[in-house]
Amino acid sequence: MNVIDHLNNALDYIEQNLEDEINEHEIARRAYCSVYHFKRMFSYLAGISLQDYIRRRRLSLAALELQSSTVKVIDIAIKYGYHSPDSFTRAFQSQHGITPTEMRVTNQSLKVYPPMTFRLSIGGSEPMKFRIENKEAFQVIGITNRVTPVDMGEHPGVEHVWRSTDHDTYAELKSLNNVEPYGILHVDRGDGSGLVKGEYDYYLSVASTKPCPDKFTRLDVPSMTWVVIDVKVPWGPEKWQQIYGEWFPSSGYEQIEGPRIQIGPEIAIGIENQVKVMTEEVEVEYWIPVKQVR
Template identity: 80%
Template sequence: MNVLENLNRALDYIEQNLENEIDEYEIARRAYCSVHHFKRMISYLADISLQEYIRRRRLTLAALELQNSAVKVIDIAIKYGYLSPDAFTRAFQIQHGITPAEMRLTNQSLKAYPQMTFRLSIVGGEPMKFRIENKEAFQVIGITNRVTPIEMGEHPGVEQVWSSTDPNTYAELISLNNVEPFGILHVDVGEGGGRRKGDYNYYFSVASTESCPVKFSRLYVPSMTWVVIEVKVPWEPEKWKQIYGEWFPSSGYEQIEGPTIQVGPEIQVGVEKQVFTEEVEVEYWIPVKKVR
């Protein structure tokens, strides 16, 4: 059974259990991967989280039932996992723009989210340069901030670190870099790293064996296997889909829990906005394990 079939078996399980409690570990078992990796795949390929996808599908089916039956709103709410009609009404209005009662009175158009399916797509065949790196544990030292990601552009919490760092602090940070990977490291820790929804911790940092000065924070990175992918910044959204839609399904690896690290670029500290006049080559490190 190939990777696409496994992923679609997992989506079928979700579809068959929208009226029941959905077990994330059963999803992962059917997809033949970890929960963590499946969530990443969904997030980067569909641009929404797994839980958001499930929520949208449930509210789509709920809306169809409200349109085509006389079943009470409370019964439909309970059927799709809502403990109260108020919670159901709020969620329904967020997705469809009207309440369940208004929908039955006006018969307005609704937002229907169909079941997702993974399909093979033959595209331009753009090459992707990568290597597999087995690296012993190391530490990074730097400046950290809690970040809430946005859809486009640099995340404000990241820019806040860059704009508030003075040149002397930056020079001191660079001087601590005495082991690989060399250069400025942009390290994301948490589910929201990259373009995924959810807050995460960002480290503007370097790899170092030195003691951590008081003004900086330290992050321990355990021994891991990494796929190191060469990319260019500013990032194009299509690059995420190439990594998660093309490289991972064909590689025999899956992503594991751990920080993601972008090596470079160096930035201009103390300014509100970074301006890149041309593309800059960087490395993106993703923690992985071999699964086949």
Template identity: 45%
Template sequence: MDQIQAWNEAVRYIEAHLTEEIDLKEAARRAGSSEFHFKRMFSFLAGVPVSEYIRRRRMSRAAEELMGGKLRVLDAAVKYQYQSPDAFTRAFRQVHGMTPSEAAAGEKSLQLYPPVSVRIHMTGGTSMNYRIVDKEAFALAGIKKRVPIQFEGENPHITDMWASLSKDDLRALKELSNTEPGGIVQASTNFSEGRMEEKGKLDHYIGAAVEGEVPDRWETLSVPASTWAVFTAEGDFPDELQKTWGNIYAEWFPAVRYEQREGPEILWMDWREGEKAPASCEIWIPVLAKEGGTSK
């Protein structure tokens, strides 16, 4: 079974179990991936987290049955895995903008959400400059802040983090750096589930990659030994960086025998003195080889 078929099999599994407790580990198994990678890729492919997709599909099914007079609100709540009619009503209102009773009465138009279907969109292949790196465990040492997720433009919370670092702080971090990626780096981890909808927050670090002891003055994130896919982005900043990040999920992961593993996503930028933008950037993503191959 190829990867596209496997992903559609996972979607069919979810669709067949909307009235039951859905086992995401089983859905991931059918997609041929870990649960962590399945959730991340599903969010990218569907545009919403898998939990939100399931909620929308359940509410869509429930709306059809309520409008057809096949179910009472109480029965719909039980059928679609809600603990109480009130919890079901809140979820229904969030999806449809009305109560289940209003839907049953046919007083307003409903917005229904069809099942997703994974397809290949044929375009000209995008050349991606990457390498695979095996690294021993290390630490990210620096400053940390929980910040809102923001895809485009300057994130003011991260800007404030940079502003809080003095020249002496930056010099100290550069001196502390003793492993790849060298110098000052940024890292993001612990994403909220609504990442692809630009909702929630993440832990953002500005600091250095360090093997060995870290002074107490710095926040520390322990990073276990792992394999990393390292992508180089060169050209107009930040457009080329954002394009590369998108292509990693849209083109690279579906084409290789690797999947993302849990861990920080690291950004290294080659700042040249006097330049207003970095000459190049590297995106470091922790990966593991899928069973059955290690193609690069």
């Protein structure tokens, strides 16, 4: 059984249990990977989070059942995991544009999402430069902010860091960089980032052995194994597809919890200047924490 078969086996489990409790550990077991790796891989390959996919499928089945039966709305709500009519109505209206009651007395179109299936695609035509790096623990020092991701464009929480950093502070930060990896580090710490929903902490930072000044925040990065991928920023969804759809399935590694580190580019002080810089392609390194699984 190959990677595609494992993924589809996991999707089959989800489909068979939309009316019941779905166990994320069972999903991951069927996919032969950790829960953490599966959720990130799914998000980058499917373009939505695992949680959103399950919600969309449940609300799709609920709509079809409401349309073709006389079962009470509250009974269908409970059947698909909603314990109050209000929460079910809000979720239903968010997906379908009308309430369950309105749907039964009108003939409006519904937004129904079919079951997802992963298919084998021919990849590898675009080369990917990478290396495996085993690195001892190190410290980063920087300016941090809590970030809520948005679907399009740079995340506001990241822009806030760039906007609020002045020239003197930025120069002081760069002067602290005295160990590898050299250069400005854009560090994401937490469940979110990229196409994965959830808040995360962003650090505009450098690696340093020096004491952390009061104006900055320190983050200790443990000893880890990393896949270091050469990419050009800004990058689009196709690069995530290549990493999670081609590299990980064939590599014998899976992603583990830990910070993601992008080395470079330097920022141009002032948000307007930075946005202008980020429209030009710049080569950077992207570090993902991994473990070998086969």
